Amino acid sequence: MSLKYVFRKMLPNCDNIPVTGDLDSELDFLEQIPETLEDCFKILSTEARDLYLSRTVPILDHPPTPLQFYRDYVSYNRPVLIRSAVSHWPALDLWRTNEYFRRELGSTEVTVAVTPNGLADSPVGDRFVLPEERRMKFSKFLDILENPESEPGIFYIQKQNSNLTQELPQLVEQVPELSWASQAFGKSPDAVNFWLGDKRAVTSMHKDPYENIYTVIRGYKDILLHPPTDLPWIPYRQFTQAVYKSSQDKTFSIQDIEGGETVPWICIDPLNPDLNSYPEYFNTTPIKVRVYAGETLYLPSLWFHHLSQSQGCVSVNYWYDMEFDIKYNYFNLIKNIKQLDKQNKC
Amino acid sequence: MSLKYVFRKMLPNCDNIPVTGDLDSELDFLEQIPETLEDCFKILSTEARDLYLSRTVPILDHPPTPLQFYRDYVSYNRPVLIRSAVSHWPALDLWRTNEYFRRELGSTEVTVAVTPNGLADSPVGDRFVLPEERRMKFSKFLDILENPESEPGIFYIQKQNSNLTQELPQLVEQVPELSWASQAFGKSPDAVNFWLGDKRAVTSMHKDPYENIYTVIRGYKDILLHPPTDLPWIPYRQFTQAVYKSSQDKTFSIQDIEGGETVPWICIDPLNPDLNSYPEYFNTTPIKVRVYAGETLYLPSLWFHHLSQSQGCVSVNYWYDMEFDIKYNYFNLIKNIKQLDKQNKC
Numbered sequence: 001m002s003l004k005y006v007f008r009k010m011l012p013n014c015d016n017i018p019v020t021g022d023l024d025s026e027l028d029f030l031e032q033i034p035e036t037l038e039d040c041f042k043i044l045s046t047e048a049r050d051l052y053l054s055r056t057v058p059i060l061d062h063p064p065t066p067l068q069f070y071r072d073y074v075s076y077n078r079p080v081l082i083r084s085a086v087s088h089w090p091a092l093d094l095w096r097t098n099e100y101f102r103r104e105l106g107s108t109e110v111t112v113a114v115t116p117n118g119l120a121d122s123p124v125g126d127r128f129v130l131p132e133e134r135r136m137k138f139s140k141f142l143d144i145l146e147n148p149e150s151e152p153g154i155f156y157i158q159k160q161n162s163n164l165t166q167e168l169p170q171l172v173e174q175v176p177e178l179s180w181a182s183q184a185f186g187k188s189p190d191a192v193n194f195w196l197g198d199k200r201a202v203t204s205m206h207k208d209p210y211e212n213i214y215t216v217i218r219g220y221k222d223i224l225l226h227p228p229t230d231l232p233w234i235p236y237r238q239f240t241q242a243v244y245k246s247s248q249d250k251t252f253s254i255q256d257i258e259g260g261e262t263v264p265w266i267c268i269d270p271l272n273p274d275l276n277s278y279p280e281y282f283n284t285t286p287i288k289v290r291v292y293a294g295e296t297l298y299l300p301s302l303w304f305h306h307l308s309q310s311q312g313c314v315s316v317n318y319w320y321d322m323e324f325d326i327k328y329n330y331f332n333l334i335k336n337i338k339q340l341d342k343q344n345k346c
Numbered sequence: 347m348s349l350k351y352v353f354r355k356m357l358p359n360c361d362n363i364p365v366t367g368d369l370d371s372e373l374d375f376l377e378q379i380p381e382t383l384e385d386c387f388k389i390l391s392t393e394a395r396d397l398y399l400s401r402t403v404p405i406l407d408h409p410p411t412p413l414q415f416y417r418d419y420v421s422y423n424r425p426v427l428i429r430s431a432v433s434h435w436p437a438l439d440l441w442r443t444n445e446y447f448r449r450e451l452g453s454t455e456v457t458v459a460v461t462p463n464g465l466a467d468s469p470v471g472d473r474f475v476l477p478e479e480r481r482m483k484f485s486k487f488l489d490i491l492e493n494p495e496s497e498p499g500i501f502y503i504q505k506q507n508s509n510l511t512q513e514l515p516q517l518v519e520q521v522p523e524l525s526w527a528s529q530a531f532g533k534s535p536d537a538v539n540f541w542l543g544d545k546r547a548v549t550s551m552h553k554d555p556y557e558n559i560y561t562v563i564r565g566y567k568d569i570l571l572h573p574p575t576d577l578p579w580i581p582y583r584q585f586t587q588a589v590y591k592s593s594q595d596k597t598f599s600i601q602d603i604e605g606g607e608t609v610p611w612i613c614i615d616p617l618n619p620d621l622n623s624y625p626e627y628f629n630t631t632p633i634k635v636r637v638y639a640g641e642t643l644y645l646p647s648l649w650f651h652h653l654s655q656s657q658g659c660v661s662v663n664y665w666y667d668m669e670f671d672i673k674y675n676y677f678n679l680i681k682n683i684k685q686l687d688k689q690n691k692c
Contacts, residue, residue, distance in 0.1 A: 040682040044675060051670050067413045071532055075421035076671040186417055229675060324397050325422040329390060329575060330676035336386040337683070 037341055041232035042283060044334075048229040049285050057081045057225070057289040057297070066184035069298070074184060074211065077300045077327055079225060081289060085296040086215050091174040092294055095217050095314050098142045106139035110167050111159045115244050116252040118154040118200040128239035128265050129254055132246055133159070141196075145312060148198060152250045156197030164194040164316060175316045178296070181213050182320075189213075189318040199311040205234075205266045205304050210319040212299035214291065219313030221291045224270050226304035228327075230284040231334050234304060235277075237267040270306050302331055383687055387578035388629060390680075394575040395631050403427045403571070403635040403643070412530035415644070420530060420557065423646045423673055425571060427635060431642040432561050437520040438640055441563050441660050444488045452485035456513050457505045461590050462598040464500040464546040474585035474611050475600055478592055479505070487542075491658060494544060498596045502543030510540040510662060521662045524642070527559050528666075535559075535664040545657040551580075551612045551650050556665040558645035562637045565659030569635050569643065570616050572650035574673075576630040577680050580650060581623075583613040616652050648677055 034040045049055075063085040064072070073080045086092060094100045113120040113131035120131035132153075144151045157163070165172055171194065182188060190210065205224070214221075226234060241260035244252050268274060273281050291297050299305060301322035309315075322328065380386045395401075409431040410418070419426045432438060440446045459466040459477035466477035478499075490497045503509070511518055517540065528534060536556065553574070560567075572580060587606035590598050614620060619627050637643050645651060647668035655661075668674065 034682045034686060037683065037686065040679055040686065043682060044679045047678060048672065048675050051675060052672070067416060067530065068532070070413060070421065071416050071530070075416065076669065078672075184413065184417070186414070227672075229672065323422065326394065326398070326424075326573075326575065327672055327676070329394050329397060330673070330679075332393060333386055333390045333676075334679070336380045336389060337383065340380060340383065340386065 037337070038232075041334075045227075045229045045233065045283060045285060048227055052076055053078055053227060053285065053287070055285075055287060057287060059083065063178070063180045066180050069180055070184040073298055074300065077228065077302070079287070079289070079300055079303065080298045081291065082296045082298065084294070085178060085180075086175070086294060089175050089215075089217075091171070091217050091316070094174055098146065098312070102139055102142055105168065105170065106137065106142075108138045108168065108170075109135050110138050110141060110157055111135055111163065112141055113156045113158050113201075114153045114246065115156075115201075116153055118156075118198065118202055119204065120156060120158060120201065121206075122202075122204040123237070123239055123265055123267055124242075124254065126239060127242040127254060127256070128263055130241070130243040130257075131156075132244045132252070145196070145198060153246065153252065154198045154200045156195075156201035158193075158195055158197065158201070158203070160191065160193050162191035162193060162319075164192040168194055175215070175217070177318065178213060181298075181318065185211060185320040187320060190321050191319040193317050193319070195309075195315040195317070196312070197309070199309055199313070201309070203305075203307040205268070205270050205306040207302050207304045208319070209301060209322050211301050211322050212317055212319055213296060214299050214317040215296040215315060216291045216293050217314040217316060218293050219310035220293065221307055221309045221313055221315055223289050223291060223297065223299070224306040225287045225289065225299070226270070226284055227287075228302040228304075228331050228334075230304065231331070232338050233280045233283040235267050235281065236264045238262040239265050239267075266304070271308075302328070383683070384578075387680075391573075391575045391579065391629060391631060394573055398422055399424055399573060399631065399633070401631075401633060403633060405429065409524070409526045412526050415526055416530040419644055420646065423574065423648070425633070425635070425646055425649065426644045427637065428642045428644065430640070431524060431526075432521070432640060435521050435561075435563075437517070437563050437662070440520055444492065444658070448485055448488055451514065451516065452483065452488075454484045454514065454516075455481050456484050456487060456503055457481055457509065458487050459502045459504050459543075459547075460499045460592065461502075461547075462499055464502075464544065464548055465550065466502060466504060466547065467552075468548075468550040469583070469585055469611055469613055470588075470600065472585060473588040473600060473602070474609055476587070476589040476603075477502075477504075478590045478598075491542070491544060499592065499598065500544045500546045502541075502547035504539075504541055504543060504547070504549070506537070506539050508537035508539060508665075510538040514540055521561070521563070523664065524559060527644075527664065531557060531666040533666060536667050537665040539663050539665070541661040541663070542658070543655070545655055545659070547655070549651075549653040551614070551616050551652040553648050553650045554665070555647060555668050557647050557668050558663055558665055559642060560637065560645050560663040561642040561661060562639050563660040563662060564639050565656035566639065567637045567656075567659055567661055568654045569637060569645070570652040571633040571635065571645070572616075572630055573633075574648040574650075574677050574680075576650065577677070578684050579626045579629040581613050581627065582610045584608040585611050585613075612650070617654075648674070 057079045059081045061083050063082055112134050114134050115131045144155050240262055241257040242254045245255045246252050268278050403425045405427045407429050409428055458480050460480050461477045490501050586608055587603040588600045591601045592598050614624050
């Protein structure tokens with residue numbers, strides 16, 4: 001008879017007592033008696049850390065089977081870094097320099113996000129500012145990337161409308177769908193995005209309703225992650241929507257989007273958090289990971305993430321629709337309670 | 347460009363907007379603006395119903411693959427009834443009558459739960475009452491089962507300490523582990539329980555920290571289920587622990603367990619709910635399923651369940667340790683908030 005039975009027997013009717021191997025830590029949880037809603041949220045985020053997350057992203061040397069992947073990472077909703085998942089991708093070799101893009105796609109038009117500061121889709125003051133979107137030949141974009149001083153602004157191919165299949169379909173066969181991922185999710189990807197840009201371009205912290213298979217092809221990406229259980233501590237504000245516009249003299253201004261509703265966005269920079277304004281952010285569990293060329297990150301749905309990168313970093317990510325399951329359902333509960341709490345309604 | 351992109355584009359910065367195919371129902375959720383903690387919990391349980399549960403347990407004619415099972419049911423945390431998962435079990439034929447048990451196991455000692463009313467591990471008044479446990483020969487138990495009037499009390503083999511492997515190991519090979527389940531969970535079962543008893547014996551509503559693969563071999567079992575998202579509406583009370591004792595004249599009394607701490611247990615009978623005392627129970631989503639001989643129910647971890655049965659019903663269930671993952675973590679949050687709410691602390 002295992003310890004579990006003893007434990008179960010001791011408390012036969014505490015039907016909600018967790019029965020794991022590690023009785024001590026379980027008993028620790030039992031001793032945490034929350035006095036406030038804040039305490040409840042603190043238990044949520046510390047329990048996540050103690051029970052099933054680690055401070056660093058776990059690493060697999062080889063791709064998991066679809067079942068292992070789904071069971072150990074997707075269902076748990078925790079990230080994993082996979083080495084050698086894409087060693088068969090022609091892109092790893094072909095895209096090592098800009099030469100290939102220039103030769104094969106130089107005259108292809110691409111959509112480029114242009115900002116004065118690298119902040120596309122980001123809060124700036126009390127505005128949420130979209131980038132200026134410019135259509136240009138791929139060769140022109142590469143010229144600017146290689147000589148950043150030649151043109152005002154920071155340039156980043158980052159349009160998340162499945163821009164790989166929409167704008168650069170010639171490249172698709174060089175980054176073929178990863179079968180263990182598609183088999184695990186039981187569906188085809190909803191979007192495949194291509195990312196190439198300046199090291200000064202960052203992606204502000206946000207989350208997506210997608211399971212994300214994110215592969216770096218050249219350079220590296222620095223990704224800062226927060227689990228969904230950190231939601232109570234991540235500050236949001238309402239922002240007026242605006243967009244960057246460059247004038248003929250190539251200076252940038254911010255133009256409000258007329259009739260645009262305000263939108264909620266995360267108002268803290270996780271790389272330089274303003275803890276005076278947002279002391280509750282101190283309760284979070286940031287997890288940092290650098291993804292190098294040839295590595296693939298599984299970035300689970302509803303995880304907050306902030307991205308920065310090396311100069312000329314090239315990445316491709318596959319987005320699979322997330323399941324609107326009990327995890328999503330629970331997450332919405334936290335969002336709703338947090339909203340109430342802010343209004344001091346509970 | 348799919349509708350999803352349009353929707354995403356319309357609300358590019360509402361990073362927490364769900365993007366599913368069914369925009370109308372998503373927008374409905376957006377319109378539900380909670381004013382109280384109770385509203386938040388109502389959204390939780392109605393959203394569960396509307397998004398990923400149905401009012402009846404879905405049925406599969408054949409066992410799923412391990413991956414399908416894990417992805418579509420375990421990870422979602424929703425039940426499924428599987429027909430013909432055990433058509434290869436020798437037990438289906440051998441255990442059709444009591445004859446086999448009598449012949450092969452007649453002199454084997456088994457542990458039997460005996461109560462005056464069929465309520466083992468159940469609230470009775472302000473006490474939580476355990477059954478009297480009697481050790482008797484299997485043949486004696488069968489005599490009583492076949493002639494219930496011959497002996498006072500209601501008899502049920504229901505000891506949940508892996509009683510199949512502990513007390514009746516000869517039977518194990520007649521109900522072999524289901525490979526798709528063990529493969530899916532990636533582990534061996536933690537316990538295998540054998541159930542045989544009187545139709546007047548019921549199991550009061552509770553939940554287990556186990557993934558449960560529950561198969562009926564003879565007769566049928568009526569199971570009433572509640573998803574974990576109904577927790578806010580399921581009333582618990584503290585009960586003093588007690589146990590049934592029969593005296594020499596075979597009448598039963600209830601004896602308090604000395605030094606026993608009080609224990610929380612569900613204080614509503616879902617078959618006859620006292621809505622005057624517990625009006626909040628009205629907000630739940632009970633799901634009823636009758637599991638017939640040869641059928642297998644996947645009963646997910648942390649789902650509330652109440653069981654009753656046909657006379658002489660025989661069942662076997664495999665318990666697999668649940669994962670202490672984000673779903674467990676979220677469930678604890680609800681438990682903690684509910685506790686606060688009861689104390690009017692929020």
